[in-house]
Amino acid sequence: MPGAFDASDKFDHDPLPTAEEIQDSGQNVLRWLEAVAASEALWPVDVRLVQEIHFRWFETTFPADAGRFRTQMVLNRKGSAVEVEAILPAVQSACENWTWRRERFRPTDDPELIEFIVAEANTLAVRVYDVHPFIDGNTRATWHLRNYLLMLDGLRPLIDLADPASYEKAWWSANSEDHAQIDAVVLDELAQQERSD
Amino acid sequence: MNPTEDSGEPEMAELPESWRTLESGDSAPNWVAALDEARRDIDLALPEDAKPGRAGNDDSREYPRNMSQDRDKLKVLAAGRRNRLQSNGRPRFDLTDAEIERSTQTAMRLADASKSQAEARADTGKSLPA
Numbered sequence: 190m191p192g193a194f195d196a197s198d199k200f201d202h203d204p205l206p207t208a209e210e211i212q213d214s215g216q217n218v219l220r221w222l223e224a225v226a227a228s229e230a231l232w233p234v235d236v237r238l239v240q241e242i243h244f245r246w247f248e249t250t251f252p253a254d255a256g257r258f259r260t261q262m263v264l265n266r267k268g269s270a271v272e273v274e275a276i277l278p279a280v281q282s283a284c285e286n287w288t289w290r291r292e293r294f295r296p297t298d299d300p301e302l303i304e305f306i307v308a309e310a311n312t313l314a315v316r317v318y319d320v321h322p323f324i325d326g327n328t329r330a331t332w333h334l335r336n337y338l339l340m341l342d343g344l345r346p347l348i349d350l351a352d353p354a355s356y357e358k359a360w361w362s363a364n365s366e367d368h369a370q371i372d373a374v375v376l377d378e379l380a381q382q383e384r385s386d
Numbered sequence: 387m388n389p390t391e392d393s394g395e396p397e398m399a400e401l402p403e404s405w406r407t408l409e410s411g412d413s414a415p416n417w418v419a420a421l422d423e424a425r426r427d428i429d430l431a432l433p434e435d436a437k438p439g440r441a442g443n444d445d446s447r448e449y450p451r452n453m454s455q456d457r458d459k460l461k462v463l464a465a466g467r468r469n470r471l472q473s474n475g476r477p478r479f480d481l482t483d484a485e486i487e488r489s490t491q492t493a494m495r496l497a498d499a500s501k502s503q504a505e506a507r508a509d510t511g512k513s514l515p516a
Contacts, residue, residue: 202405215490304455383463
């Protein structure tokens with residue numbers, strides 16, 4: 190059900206305070222992930238992390254659905270949402286793949302390492318988004334999930350998009366097997382951010 | 387004969403209520419058992435190329451592979467990454483409140499775009515261009 194999180198009954202179904210609260214919660218999510226990524230007590234990349242990010246985004250506005258996988262079929266923009274029964278194993282599989290590949294293929298040299306970090310972060314973010322585990326909030330949850338993956342390996346999170354049209358085009362056309370376009374766009378955005386710091 | 391063999395199977399402590407025995411014979415907490423069962427039961431629901439370590443999955447892709455991205459950008463990012471690493475090996479970001487706010491706003495704008503497109507798709511029943 191697209192738009193399920195438009196306005197919360199916690200805020201008298203008023204979209205403006207709902208959106209403001211979601212914004213505040215989203216900021217707290219990123220602040221938390223920044224602290225975790227910088228610490229020596231890293232949060233493993235697993236199903237619980239995906240659920241925790243979503244929970245923290247929507248705990249105050251949509252507590253009944255925050256951090257809980259959906260129990261009904263949805264039609265997302267890409268038409269990629271999996272059946273309800275397949276959500277858990279699909280998210281688990283995506284996270285295990287990310288971990289498995291990082292353990293085995295993570296390059297040690299800088300340029301290759303940077304390319305690897307971005308490509309793998311995009312792969313997991315796209316995979317989880319395509320599964321569409323939550324009734325709503327999948328874009329927001331996967332945005333900060335990728336930010337955590339980038340920070341985990343020392344890159345800064347995505348802040349602004351200098352070219353949002355290119356980003357959107359690349360994001361919507363990406364899949365776990367073909368994400369070169371979104372990899373290039375994210376690298377470009379991150380490099381612009383790095384130069385301006 | 388050993389006296390312990392006389393009494394048959396050694397006495398086993400019962401599993402706590404929050405634990406179960408898996409098909410493999412191992413014991414595990416309920417949530418692990420549930421995950422194990424769910425993954426086994428639903429395995430068929432996943433396409434082959436979505437399963438870890440299966441043929442067709444890009445797990446088989448090897449690294450290092452030919453780099454396709456702009457090396458200058460990669461070097462800029464690598465230099466920034468090195469500067470952020472602390473003596474304990476963990477990075478330090480010092481994100482400002484404004485950066486945190488802008489990143490989150492970007493996510494919310496993308497979510498709005500996603501929802502409006504999904505609604506249009508549901509209305510028309512047609513796939514929208516990416």
